[in-house]
Structure formats: structure tokens, C-alpha cells
Amino acid sequence: MEINAIQIILICVYMAFYTYEGMNLQVxxxxxxxxxxxxxxxxxxxxxxxxxxxxxxxQLMSLxxxxxxxxxxxxxxxGAVIGTIVAVSTGRDLxxxxxxxxxxxxxxxxxxxxxxxITTFFLHQSQKASENLQMKKAYTWIVCGQIPWALKxxxxxxxxxxxxxxxxxxxxxxxxxxxxxTFKVAGGILPAVGIGILLKYMNAKSYFxxxxxxxxxxxxxxxxMLGIALFGLAIAIIxxxxxxxNDNNSVVVTxxxxxxxxx
Amino acid sequence: MTNSNLxxxxxxxxxxxxxxxxxxxxxxxxxxxxGGVVLALGPALRKIYTNDEEYKKVIDSHYTFFNxxxxxxxxxxxxxxxxxxxxxxxxxxxxxxxxxxIKTGLMGPLAGVGDAIFFxxxxxxxxxIAAYMGKEGSPLGIGIGVLFGFCLLFxxxxxxxxxxxxxxxxxxTLSNQLKSLTNSANILGMMVIGALIGxxxxxxxxxxxxxxxVAVSLQSTIDMIMPNLMPALVVGxxxxxxxxxxxxxxxxxxAVLLLSFVGYITGMLG
Numbered sequence: 001m002e003i004n005a006i007q008i009i010l011i012c013v014y015m016a017f018y019t020y021e022g023m024n025l026q027v028x029x030x031x032x033x034x035x036x037x038x039x040x041x042x043x044x045x046x047x048x049x050x051x052x053x054x055x056x057x058x059q060l061m062s063l064x065x066x067x068x069x070x071x072x073x074x075x076x077x078x079g080a081v082i083g084t085i086v087a088v089s090t091g092r093d094l095x096x097x098x099x100x101x102x103x104x105x106x107x108x109x110x111x112x113x114x115x116x117x118i119t120t121f122f123l124h125q126s127q128k129a130s131e132n133l134q135m136k137k138a139y140t141w142i143v144c145g146q147i148p149w150a151l152k153x154x155x156x157x158x159x160x161x162x163x164x165x166x167x168x169x170x171x172x173x174x175x176x177x178x179x180x181x182t183f184k185v186a187g188g189i190l191p192a193v194g195i196g197i198l199l200k201y202m203n204a205k206s207y208f209x210x211x212x213x214x215x216x217x218x219x220x221x222x223x224x225m226l227g228i229a230l231f232g233l234a235i236a237i238i239x240x241x242x243x244x245x246n247d248n249n250s251v252v253v254t255x256x257x258x259x260x261x262x263x
Numbered sequence: 264m265t266n267s268n269l270x271x272x273x274x275x276x277x278x279x280x281x282x283x284x285x286x287x288x289x290x291x292x293x294x295x296x297x298g299g300v301v302l303a304l305g306p307a308l309r310k311i312y313t314n315d316e317e318y319k320k321v322i323d324s325h326y327t328f329f330n331x332x333x334x335x336x337x338x339x340x341x342x343x344x345x346x347x348x349x350x351x352x353x354x355x356x357x358x359x360x361x362x363x364x365i366k367t368g369l370m371g372p373l374a375g376v377g378d379a380i381f382f383x384x385x386x387x388x389x390x391x392i393a394a395y396m397g398k399e400g401s402p403l404g405i406g407i408g409v410l411f412g413f414c415l416l417f418x419x420x421x422x423x424x425x426x427x428x429x430x431x432x433x434x435x436t437l438s439n440q441l442k443s444l445t446n447s448a449n450i451l452g453m454m455v456i457g458a459l460i461g462x463x464x465x466x467x468x469x470x471x472x473x474x475x476x477v478a479v480s481l482q483s484t485i486d487m488i489m490p491n492l493m494p495a496l497v498v499g500x501x502x503x504x505x506x507x508x509x510x511x512x513x514x515x516x517x518a519v520l521l522l523s524f525v526g527y528i529t530g531m532l533g
Contacts, residue, residue, distance in 0.1 A: 020288075023286075023287040023288070023290060024283075024284055024285050024286055024287055024288055024299075024333075025283065025284055026333060026334075026412065027409060027412035027413050027415070027416065028409055028412065029386070029412060030385060030386070030389045030390070030408040030409060030411045030412035030415070031389070031390075031393055031404075031405040031406065031407075031408035031409035031412065032386075032389065032390035032393035032394055032397075032404070032405060032408055034390075034394075035390070035393045035394050035397045035404070035405055036393075036405055038397070039397065039402055039405065048402070049400050052397040052398075052400060052401075052402060053397070053398060053400070055394075055397060056393075056394040056395070056397030056398040057394075057398070059390055059393070059394040059397070060391075060394045060398075060459070060463050061516070063386070063387060063390060063391060063394075063459075065512055073512075074512075074513060074516075102516070102520075106513065116290060116291060116292050117291070117292055118291075119289050119290060119291035119298075120291040120292060120293045122289055122291070122298075123289050123291050123293065123294060123297065123298050123326070126289070126298065126301070126326075127323075127326045130301070130319070130322050130323070130326070131319065131323070133315060133318070133319060135305060135306075135309070135322075138301070138305075138322075139301075139302055139305065141289075142285075142288060142289045142298040142299075142301060142302050143285065143288060143289075143302070144289075145288055145289025145290075145291070145298055146285075146288050146289070149288075149290075178524070178527065178528060181527040182520065182523045182524040182527050183523075184527070185466075185523035185524075185526050185527045185532050185533065186519060186520050186523035188464060188465035188466050189464065189466050189497055189519050189522070189523055189532075190516065190519055191459070191463045191464050192460075192464050192494070192497045192498045192500075192501045192519070193501055193512065193515050193516055193519055195456055195459055195460060195464075195498050195501070196498055196501030196502045196504070196505050196515070197505060197512055197515075198383075198387055198452075198456055199456065199498070199502050200502065200505050200506070201383060202383070202384070202387075202449055202452055202453065202456075203449070204453070204502070207449055207450060207453040210450050210453035210454050210457065211453045211454070211456060211457040211460075212457060213454055213457060214453065214454035214455060214456065214457020214458040214459075214460075214461075215457035215458065215460050215461050215491070215495065216457075217454075217457070217458060218457070218458040218461035218462050218491075219461040219489070219490045219491040220490065223458075225391070225392055225395045225396070225455070225458055225459075225462065226392060228454055228455065228457075228458040229388060229392060229451070229454070229455055229458075231454065232450065232451040232452075232453075232454035232455060233451055235450055235451070235454070236447035236448060236450045236451040237447065239443075239446065239447045239450055240443050240444065240446075240447040243442075243443035243446060243447070244440065244443050
């Protein structure tokens with residue numbers, strides 16, 4: 001099955017929107033961009049369930065990985081989108097999608113670095129215009145700084161279209177069985193990487209008991225994820241109340257500390 | 264001369280909306296979010312500085328390095344804007360240095376806290392739920408997360424208003440509560456991660472060994488010790504690996520691929 005032009009245009013529009021929203025409005029981010037990427041692409045390609053599965057697997061892999069402070073990190077979102085395009089249009093499964101998505105995600109780091117360099121030019125043009133008080137022009141240059149970002153989203157999709165899914169399909173046929181088998185096993189284990197990074201970031205040693213509660217709840221009681229999150233929310237609120245109460249009692253000490261800092 | 268109420272409510276809303284919709288639109292390595300700052304503050308500053316030469320200098324001073332967590336940026340820009348508005352009360356140069364120092368003084372500390380409170384922890388919780396439900400074939404989790412992100416818009420507006428009204432005083436008030444908030448959010452995050460370990464990692468040992476007449480599956484023996492023992496061990500291994508010097512997430516992914524390869528070839532992992 002080939003992809004038609006309308007599908008490619010829709011995916012490109014989505015990619016341009018995603019590069020904007022993820023950096024600026026940042027509302028969609030909370031729904032899990034990689035899951036959304038897989039789901040939306042799946043919808044456009046005609047198999048939302050497979051898209052969701054691909055997006056969810058890649059999302060779990062990258063849970064703790066975020067571009068904080070302007071760092072460039074593997075772009076699992078683009079990986080999920082391209083993996084879904086290939087898997088749905090060639091009738092393949094999750095393993096093949098991962099085999100495509102992982103290298104794509106890693107290559108995207110380079111493109112990200114390039115974009116963040118190119119936008120410097122747009123800002124310089126804007127500053128030049130502002131020196132002549134041409135503020136409209138200055139603002140336009142800043143907004144145009146979104147163009148390189150949008151291209152970063154669109155170009156990989158166009159590349160897939162140019163190369164053709166059938167060629168990617170033949171390429172995947174060349175992959176030996178052990179490679180696909182490896183990806184099958186890896187697909188199950190890789191979420192551990194995202195989880196491990198999170199544990200490092202969130203200082204797991206000080207909160208180990210809560211990790212244990214969550215683990216025991218799902219392993220022994222089989223409570224659904226949302227239910228465990230609600231239990232967690234309750235414990236979090238109790239802790240917050242207790243701590244703020246203690247803070248009020250020791251207000252004299254806190255104020256002393258703050259003044260020391262100012263000196 | 265006092266010019267305390269130069270900006271109308273409409274001007275302030277404009278600044279907030281422009282920052283919310285385009286804070287990182289021209290993100291670049293040299294000055295990072297400066298484009299977003301100029302775009303957000305520019306029109307409001309024109310109302311404050313009607314003198315062309317002054318306005319040029321003011322705008323130029325905002326084309327400088329600025330980078331913080333975008334939501335926290337609301338507090339910084341609110342505080343900076345309030346100072347700009349009061350510029351008529353002191354001389355031009357001292358306002359400039361005061362605005363620059365409040366921007367640079369707040370952006371660093373707020374970025375660290377903001378990343379933890381608005382990005383890392385909520386992303387863990389909501390993205391984990393979205394991914395978990397997505398794996399089960401339901402897009403509902405995505406909706407829950409997006410709804411939360413939408414609600415945060417109101418909080419972002421509140422932070423801008425408070426930054427504008429109370430300036431850096433607001434940060435001091437906030438910092439007392441932020442520690443407890445981070446702490447509680449961590450608890451919630453940890454419980455979700457604990458549940459994730461037991462639900463999204465699938466690793467089994469298909470290996471069986473013959474004991475007399477019966478074939479004993481190693482996996483069922485492990486399951487008897489503790490359900491989800493294998494996922495817990497794998498996470499422990501990754502966590503240990505990440506603690507090694509010079510280890511990056513990409514290297515760990517490569518290591519997991521190697522482990523999967525060896526596991527698949529030997530038939531030990533499935």
C-alpha cells in the first residue's frame with residue numbers, strides 16, 4: 001500500500017503544528033507528545049490502534065528524557081510518526097516500527113542542533129530592524145524563526161515520501177531475523193530506560209518507600225494505573241498539608257534563613 | 264512624575280498572550296528566548312517609552328540572553344514589566360540595570376524549580392498514564408493529560424499577574440511553598456513510576472529445563488518468588504548503569520539493545 005498525497009500533507013501540517021505547540025503553547029505536551037504523534041499518524045494512515053501502541057512504547061522509553069534548558073535529545077516523537085507511517089502502510093508490526101523509529105530518533109538530534117543554530121540568523125535580522133525602529137519587521141523576523149523549527153518536523157516526513165515506503169519495506173525485508181528478534185525483546189525492555197532516568201532525576205533513594213507502594217499495588221492488587229495515581233494524589237496532599245503546617249510553626253527560623261541568604 | 268498606570272488591562276493581557284503563544288518561537292543558541300521576550304514586551308514598552316531613542320535602547324537591552332522555564336518566565340516578565348512601568352520614578356540608566364538584574368537573577372533559580380514542578384514530575388505522571396492507556400489501545404489518557412495542560416494556562420496567567428503585582432516578593436512567598444509542593448509531587452510521581460515498573464515492561468525467560476520427566480519453566484519459578492520480579496531487576500540494572508561515569512541515555516539504550524540481542528540469540532530472554 002502506498003501513501004497518498006493527502007495523508008502526507010496532513011502529517012506535515014501536524015508536524016509543523018507540533019514543533020510550534022511543543023515549544024510555545026505547551027498544552028498538548030502533557031498528553032504525551034510521542035503517544036499523540038503515533039495516535040494522530042495512525043488516525044491519518046488508517047490504523048490508530050497500531051499508532052497508539054508504537055507511540056506508547058516509544059513514549060515509555062523516553063519518559064525521563066526532556067529537552068530542558070535547550071539541550072538536544074533523541075526525538076522519539078518523529079521516530080513514532082515515521083515508524084507508524086512505515087508500519088501501517090506496509091502492514092508491519094511494532095518490531096519493524098521500532099527498527100525504523102530508533103535510528104530516526106537518534107539522527108534527529110543533529111537536525112535539532114542545526115535548527116537552533118539557524119534561528120540565530122533570524123534573531124539578528126530582527127534586532128537590525130529594531131535598531132531602525134521598524135518594529136513590525138522586527139516582530140515578523142522573530143515569528144519567522146518558527147520556519148526552521150517547522151522544517152525540522154516536515155523534512156523527515158517528506159524524505160520518507162521521496163524514498164518511498166516500498167523501498168523502506170524492501171530494506172526491512174533485508175533485515176535478518178535476529179535483528180527483528182532483538183527489537184522484539186528490546187521493545188519490552190526499553191521502557192526500563194525511561195523509568196531508570198526518571199528515578200535518577202527524582203532522587204529515588206529518598207522516596208523509595210513510595211516506589212514500593214506503587215509497585216506492590218499493581219503487582220499484587222492489580223489496581224489500574226489511574227487508581228494508583230489517585231492513591232498517590234491523596235498521599236501527596238496529606239504530605240503537603242503536614243509540611244506547610246510545620247513551616248508555619250517554625251516561621252521565625254525560616255525568616256532568619258531567608259535574611260541570611262540576602263546578605 | 265509618577266506614571267504608575269501607563270498600562271491597561273488589555274496591554275497586560277497582550278503581554279501574557281504573546282508570551283504564552285510564542286515564548287520560544289525564535290529559540291537560538293546565542294540568546295535563547297530573547298526573541299520571545301522582545302515579542303511579548305515590545306508593544307507594551309512602546310507605551311511606556313514614547314521617546315524614540317529611549318525605546319531603541321530599551322528594546323536593545325531585551326535582545327540579550329534569556330532562558331528560563333517558560334511558565335516561570337511569566338513571573339519574571341511580570342516583575343520586569345512592573346519595573347519598566349515605574350521607570351518615570353527614577354533615572355533611565357538605573358531602571359535599565361534594575362530590569363536586567365531582576366531578569367538574570369530570577370531566570371536561573373526559577374528554571375530549575377519550574378522544570379521539576381511543571382515538566383518532569385507532571386510529565387511522568389500524565390505521560391505515563393497516556394502511554395499505559397495507549398498500550399491498552401485507549402486514547403483516553405492523552406485527553407486527561409491535555410486537559411491538565413489546558414488548566415495550567417490559568418495558573419500561568421496567575422503567575423504573570425502575581426509577578427507584575429508583587430514582583431520578586433512573590434518569589435519569596437512562593438519559595439516557602441515550592442519545597443513542600445515539589446516534595447509531595449515527587450511522592451505522587453514515585454508511586455506512578457512504581458506502578459509503571461510492574462505494568463509496562465515485559466521481559467520473560469522462556470528457558471525451560473528438564474527435571475526427570477517434567478519440564479520446569481524458569482519463568483514460573485521466578486513468578487512464584489515475586490510477580491514482576493524480572494521488570495524490577497531490569498530497572499535496577501538500568502538505574503545502576505545510569506550511575507556510571509560518562510553514561511548517557513543514548514548509551515544505555517545501546518546497552519539494552521545489546522542485552523536484547525544476546526538474550527534473543529541464546530533464547531534466555533523473550
